[in-house]
Amino acid sequence: xxxxxxxxxxxxxxxxxxxxxxxxxxxxxxAQGHQVVVVVSAMSGETNRLIGLAKExxxxxxxxxxxxxxxxxxxxxxxxxxxxxKAIGRKAVSYTGGQVRVLTDSAFSKARILSIDDHNIRRDLxxxxxxxxxxxxxxxxAGSITTLGRGGSDTSAVAIAAALKADECxxxxxxxxxxxxxxxxxxxxxxxxxxxxxxxxxMASLGSKVLQIRSVEFAGKYKVKLRVLSSFLDEGDGTxxxxxxxxxxxxxxxxxxxxxxxxxxxxxxGVPDRPGIAYQILGPVxxxxxxxxxxxxxxxxxxxxxxxxxxxxxxYDRAKAILDQVQSRVGAREIAGDKTIAKVSVxxxxxxxxxxxxxxxxxxxxxxxxxxxxISTSEIKISVVIDEKYLELAVRVLHKAFELDQVPA
Amino acid sequence: xxxxxxxxxxxxxxxxxxxxxxxxxxxxxxAQGHQVVVVVSAMSGETNRLIGLAKExxxxxxxxxxxxxxxxxxxxxxxxxxxxxKAIGRKAVSYTGGQVRVLTDSAFSKARILSIDDHNIRRDLxxxxxxxxxxxxxxxxAGSITTLGRGGSDTSAVAIAAALKADECxxxxxxxxxxxxxxxxxxxxxxxxxxxxxxxxxMASLGSKVLQIRSVEFAGKYKVKLRVLSSFLDEGDGTxxxxxxxxxxxxxxxxxxxxxxxxxxxxxxGVPDRPGIAYQILGPVxxxxxxxxxxxxxxxxxxxxxxxxxxxxxxYDRAKAILDQVQSRVGAREIAGDKTIAKVSVxxxxxxxxxxxxxxxxxxxxxxxxxxxxISTSEIKISVVIDEKYLELAVRVLHKAFELDQVPA
Numbered sequence: 095x096x097x098x099x100x101x102x103x104x105x106x107x108x109x110x111x112x113x114x115x116x117x118x119x120x121x122x123x124x125a126q127g128h129q130v131v132v133v134v135s136a137m138s139g140e141t142n143r144l145i146g147l148a149k150e151x152x153x154x155x156x157x158x159x160x161x162x163x164x165x166x167x168x169x170x171x172x173x174x175x176x177x178x179x180k181a182i183g184r185k186a187v188s189y190t191g192g193q194v195r196v197l198t199d200s201a202f203s204k205a206r207i208l209s210i211d212d213h214n215i216r217r218d219l220x221x222x223x224x225x226x227x228x229x230x231x232x233x234x235x236a237g238s239i240t241t242l243g244r245g246g247s248d249t250s251a252v253a254i255a256a257a258l259k260a261d262e263c264x265x266x267x268x269x270x271x272x273x274x275x276x277x278x279x280x281x282x283x284x285x286x287x288x289x290x291x292x293x294x295x296x297m298a299s300l301g302s303k304v305l306q307i308r309s310v311e312f313a314g315k316y317k318v319k320l321r322v323l324s325s326f327l328d329e330g331d332g333t334x335x336x337x338x339x340x341x342x343x344x345x346x347x348x349x350x351x352x353x354x355x356x357x358x359x360x361x362x363x364g365v366p367d368r369p370g371i372a373y374q375i376l377g378p379v380x381x382x383x384x385x386x387x388x389x390x391x392x393x394x395x396x397x398x399x400x401x402x403x404x405x406x407x408x409x410y411d412r413a414k415a416i417l418d419q420v421q422s423r424v425g426a427r428e429i430a431g432d433k434t435i436a437k438v439s440v441x442x443x444x445x446x447x448x449x450x451x452x453x454x455x456x457x458x459x460x461x462x463x464x465x466x467x468x469i470s471t472s473e474i475k476i477s478v479v480i481d482e483k484y485l486e487l488a489v490r491v492l493h494k495a496f497e498l499d500q501v502p503a
Numbered sequence: 504x505x506x507x508x509x510x511x512x513x514x515x516x517x518x519x520x521x522x523x524x525x526x527x528x529x530x531x532x533x534a535q536g537h538q539v540v541v542v543v544s545a546m547s548g549e550t551n552r553l554i555g556l557a558k559e560x561x562x563x564x565x566x567x568x569x570x571x572x573x574x575x576x577x578x579x580x581x582x583x584x585x586x587x588x589k590a591i592g593r594k595a596v597s598y599t600g601g602q603v604r605v606l607t608d609s610a611f612s613k614a615r616i617l618s619i620d621d622h623n624i625r626r627d628l629x630x631x632x633x634x635x636x637x638x639x640x641x642x643x644x645a646g647s648i649t650t651l652g653r654g655g656s657d658t659s660a661v662a663i664a665a666a667l668k669a670d671e672c673x674x675x676x677x678x679x680x681x682x683x684x685x686x687x688x689x690x691x692x693x694x695x696x697x698x699x700x701x702x703x704x705x706m707a708s709l710g711s712k713v714l715q716i717r718s719v720e721f722a723g724k725y726k727v728k729l730r731v732l733s734s735f736l737d738e739g740d741g742t743x744x745x746x747x748x749x750x751x752x753x754x755x756x757x758x759x760x761x762x763x764x765x766x767x768x769x770x771x772x773g774v775p776d777r778p779g780i781a782y783q784i785l786g787p788v789x790x791x792x793x794x795x796x797x798x799x800x801x802x803x804x805x806x807x808x809x810x811x812x813x814x815x816x817x818x819y820d821r822a823k824a825i826l827d828q829v830q831s832r833v834g835a836r837e838i839a840g841d842k843t844i845a846k847v848s849v850x851x852x853x854x855x856x857x858x859x860x861x862x863x864x865x866x867x868x869x870x871x872x873x874x875x876x877x878i879s880t881s882e883i884k885i886s887v888v889i890d891e892k893y894l895e896l897a898v899r900v901l902h903k904a905f906e907l908d909q910v911p912a
Contacts, residue, residue, distance in 0.1 A: 110559040144579065150519040152586040159589070162597050163582035166575035170553065173572035177561040180568070188571050192601075193646055237602055 096261035097129045097219070101229065101251035104138035105268050106325035107171050110178075116266075116325065117178035120224055124184065129219045131258065133229040133251040134175055136167025157202035161231075161241045164203075165191070168228035168247070176226050185223045189214065191231035191239070196250065198232035198240045205232060205240035207249065210257035227254060248309035256316035263313065263320050264332070265305060270324030271333035272297070272304055274498035275351040279489050282499035288336045289349050291320075296441045296475045297352045310335070347444030347451065348496040351489050352475075354437045355482060357387065358410035359467065360417060361402040364427025367394030374424050375401055378416050384409045388437075388470045388479065398427075402468060404479065407433060435467065436485040439477040440492060452476050458495040464488055505670035506538045506628070510638065510660035513547035514677050515734035516580050519587075525675075525734065526587035529633055533593065538628045540667065542638040542660040543584055545576025566611035570640075570650045573612075574600070577637035577656070585635045594632045598623065600640035600648070605659065607641035607649045614641060614649035616658065619666035636663060657718035665725035672727050673741070674714060679733030680742035681706070681713055683907035684760040688898050691908035697745045698758050700729075705850045705884045706761045719744070756853030756860065757905040760898050761884075763846045764891060766796065767819035768876065769826060770811040773836025776803030783833050784810055787825050793818040797846075797879045797888065807836075811877060813888060816842060844876065845894040848886040849901060861885050867904040873897055 100120065107113050116132075123130050136144075144163050148155040155163075172188035179186035194214065198205035215225050229247025232240050242249055248265060255263035271285040272294065289297075291314040298307040304322055313320040313335065323332035365371055376386060389403045405413045410433055417429045445451050455476055459466060464487065468479035480488055493499065509529065516522050525541075533539050545553075553572050557564040564572075581597035588595035603623065607614035627634050638656025641649050651658055657674060664672035679694060681703065686692040698706075700723035707716040713731055722729040722744065732741035774780055785795060798812040814822045819842055826838045854860050864885055868875060873896065877888035889897055902908065 110556060113560065147519060147579070147583060148586055151522065151583055152590045155586050156589050159582040159585040159595075159597055162585075162599075163579050166578050169575050169578075170556070170572050173568040174556060174560055176568040176571075177557055177564050180565050181561045186568075188568055190571075190648075239599075 095127045095129065097131075097258060098123060099131045099133060099251055099255040099258065099260045099263045100266060101133040101247060101264070102135065102266045102325055103247065103268075104135040104141070106266055107134055107136075107175065108138040110174065113171070113174050114178050114181075117175060117182055117184070119266075119325070120175075121179065121182055121184050124224055131215060131219070131225045131227060131254060131260070132175065133227050133247060133254060134168060134171040135229050135247040136164075136171055140167040140170070158238055161202045161239050164241055165228070165231040165239050168230050172226045172228045179224050179226070185221070186226055187218050187223050188226045188228075190228045191250070192233035192237070194227060194232075194254075196232035196253070198234055198242070200234040200236070200238065200240065202238075202240055204243040205234070207232060207242070207253045210253055212254075212257045215254070215258065245306035245308075248306040249312055252309045252313045252316070252318050252320065255318045256312070261319065263318050265309075265320065265322050266325035267304060267322060268324070268326065269304060269322070270327050270330050271322050272335075273350070275489055275493050276353070279486050280351075280493045280499075283493065284499060284501065285330075286333050286349060287331070288334045290336055290443050292474055293349045293441050293443055294335050296439070296472070297350060347448045348440055348442035348498065349444075350441050350498065351492050351496070352439045352441055353485060353489055354439075355485065356407050357404045357435050357437050357479065358407045358413075358433045359402060359404050359431065359435050359479060360410070360413055361400060361430045361432075362417060362421070362424070362426045362428075363400050363430060364398050365401055365424050367397050367399040371399075371424060372401065375417070375420055376403065378420055379403075379405070379413055382412060382416055384413050384416075388468050388477065390468050390470075404435070404437070404468070432467075434482045435479050436482040437477050437479050438485065438488045438492065439475050440496065441475045443474050445474050445476075454495060455492065458491050459488060462487055462491055504536045504538065506540075506667060507532060508540045508542060508660050508664040508667065508669045508672045509675060510542040510656060510673070511544065511675045511734055512656065512677075513544040513550070515675055516543055516545075516584065517547040519583065522580070522583050523587050523590075526584060526591055526593075528675075528734070529584075530588065530591055530593050533633055540624060540628070540634045540636060540663060540669070541584065542636050542656060542663060543577060543580040544638055544656040545573075545580055549576040549579070567647055570611045570648050573650055574637070574640040574648050577639050581635045581637045588633050588635070594630070595635055596627050596632050597635045597637075599637045600659070601642035601646070603636060603641075603663075605641035605662070607643055607651070609643040609645070609647065609649065611647075611649055613652040614643070616641060616651070616662045619662055621666045624663070624667065654715035654717075657715040658721055661718045661722045661725070661727050661729065664727045665721070670728065671730055672722065673730045673732055674718075675732050675734035676713060677733070677735065678713060678731070679736050679739050680731050681744075682759070684898055684902050685762070688895050689760075689902045689908075692902065693908060693910065694739075695742050695758060696740070697743045699745055699852050701883055702758045702850050702852055703744050705848070705881070706759060756857045757849055757851035757907065758853075759850050759907065760901050760905070761848045761850055762894060762898055763848075764894065765816050766813045766844050766846050766888065767816045767822075768811060768813050768841045768844050768888060769819070769822055770809060770839045770841075771826060771830070771833070771835045771837075772809050772839060773807050774810055774833050776806050776808040780808075780833060781810065784826070784829055785812065787829055788812075788814070788822055791821060791825055793822050793825075797877050797886065799877050799879075813844070813846070813877070841876075843891045844888050845891040846886050846888050847894065847897045847901065848884050849905065850884045852883050854883050854885075863904060864901065867900050868897060871896055871900055 229250035277283040320335040585595040638659035729744040
């Protein structure tokens with residue numbers, strides 16, 4: 095017998111019919127002898143409807159009151175799922191975040207979880223109940239309702255699994271696991287049986303939206319065994335997100351090819367190559383709350399250098415305007431920009447113990463005449479910036495070159 | 504400066520535009536120097552939508568979970584109204600029933616209020632806030648969400664007014680007060696400036712649906728000054744519901760003509776006139792949870808008698824079926840029924856000190872050849888059952904006979 099926390103997102107509970115399907119699935123797990131806690135999101139579309147009502151009244155709604163309104167979406171789902179479980183003869187009891195209680199700070203609409211009281215849940219599980227908890231929400235010290243921000247239900251599930259020391263936290267989504275790359279680009283993409291937390295974090299930060307990055311960090315920190323599964327398929331073990339030492343010795347070196355189209359590149363040409371220049375250029379950009387991703391400073395010649403960095407495409411215009419102001423102050427020759435780039439990354443913990451991954455990546459791209467504009471590396475990933483038009487080609491050839499279409503021996 | 508509790512029903516907060524109007528009205532009261540607590544219902548239609556979702560899953564939904572779902576309606580409204588107040592520059596803070604806390608028993612979907620903690624509300628009022636509270640809901644000792652049943656928001660408002668010892672509890676509805684009778688039937692019907700609690704209770708129980716009867720009882724018990732006002736008109740003092748001794752010496756004898764079409768009559772003909780016969784007939788009806796209103800047992804002849812009573816029209820068929828079974832057991836000759844009756848009542852505390860009201864009522868009806876089928880009286884009301892087709896005529900002639908169209912001197 096295991097203690098399992100399952101999380102179902104908005105699409106999985108989007109209609110009363112789907113809620114009945116979730117109840118059937120949950121009941122099956124309990125019938126196998128497991129104790130089950132279910133964390134749910136609002137029915138799909140409901141959070142947007144509620145926020146829309148609030149915005150009809152106040153264009154930038156007060157965050158405390160917005161949380162009061164938005165949190166009702168999950169509250170409706172917990173009631174409905176509990177009814178569906180009772181309708182098929184299961185004992186069930188629902189809890190809002192405040193009833194659990196999930197204590198958070200008072201940063202309304204982006205609250206952080208401080209602690210979770212597991213008393214009620216444990217008692218109800220011991221009584222044979224399936225416990226249904228509203229995701230995305232908590233309550234602060236003063237008793238005000240808080241929400242964790244978009245996608246916060248994943249974080250709720252992981253935090254509750256951590257508090258209960260659950261055997262596994264299962265995230266049910268509309269995909270059946272984590273893939274070697276996006277199957278819409280590479281039909282041969284393969285579902286990974288396991289992936290490490292670090293790889294998952296790299297993939298999430300690179301635009302692979304299976305799990306909220308915050309929930310992955312949380313699971314890694316509290317050693318929660320996390321599994322991604324499909325809520326629409328009845329079979330399959332999904333993808334287990336593991337700690338490195340849990341895995342077999344023989345690992346594939348590379349786990350996947352991630353990519354991100356949401357990038358734009360800015361270059362400051364001809365700046366004096368002197369100490370502090372990076373700060374003079376990037377300081378004003380950071381102060382405007384623009385996230386900077388890759389940064390490259392060329393080797394200087396004749397006391398001058400070039401300086402390039404990437405930002406999210408939505409921030410490009412603002413970043414460009416800031417650089418235009420900075421230009422004269424730092425004595426730069428020219429500000430250039432490019433919104434038609436993309437980032438492709440090879441991710442895998444096996445890189446740590448294997449050499450030659452980077453050169454294999456670069457050679458593969460060169461063979462297709464794909465020019466590399468920027469490079470950055472971490473311990474377990476190599477990212478390159480290329481022309482956006484070559485993105486699909488690059489992903490396909492890299493997927494093949496690293497033999498990701500082959501089931502590992 | 505006064506402390507005022509205002510309650511706005513579902514129609515008054517039915518759209519975001521209407522919620523903005525309510526905010527303007529509330530702000531005006533505060534600007535006049537009053538402290539204001541606002542109790543709100545769910546947006547009109549919302550409670551039915553939520554109950555509809557629950558019934559899609561379970562035809563008779565579990566009451567605890569139904570309350571979890573239904574209570575979100577009011578929760579959305581408190582958030583929206585607080586936003587609307589902030590949008591016009593007022594300080595506002597919202598509370599769910601549980602946050603106040605409104606402690607109730609655990610009779611889900613028909614809970615009774617046990618106590619109200621006024622600490623948070625008083626602190627926020629002292630800080631210059633308008634306090635917005637979700638009506639209809641509370642929380643039990645175990646922390647589960649409860650609801651007070653349909654129309655419970657009136658009761659919430661009165662209970663909060665009682666707990667705060669508010670100077671007045673104002674119920675805003677779609678009518679601008681309590682009338683001498685239904686203006687749709689008698690265009691000369693007049694809004695009453697005041698009406699006593701006892702009269703209000705009689706009128707409510709007779710089908711005049713301005714206020715929930717439970718809230719009136721509650722206000723009477725805790726001496727809460729209750730006023731009914733229109734949420735759509737900007738002027739008018741509505742109707743103040745008073746204690747008898749608050750009123751001037753010179754009272755109108757009769758305050759209003761109430762009526763109820765939702766009645767049906769059943770008669771058991773030819774039963775033995777012996778002790779216990781009433782219980783033998785009415786016991787099985789009461790056990791089936793059918794409310795019995797008027798009861799008449801004729802004077803017996805030759806050891807036999809007739810027995811008549813009225814029930815709600817919706818219960819007629821069930822009651823008739825029960826009597827058909829009872830018939831042979833009690834040896835009755837015949838069971839007769841009539842679904843085309845109506846009840847008309849003359850209500851007024853002045854009846855206590857004035858004679859001749861009943862005879863004036865009977866004479867007035869006789870002059871129009873309206874036959875009286877049953878009569879019942881209380882200290883402050885006389886009710887008669889007549890053919891439904893004469894209802895409007897009876898109401899009009901009684902309204903005129905008792906000079907209710909005249910403003911009292």
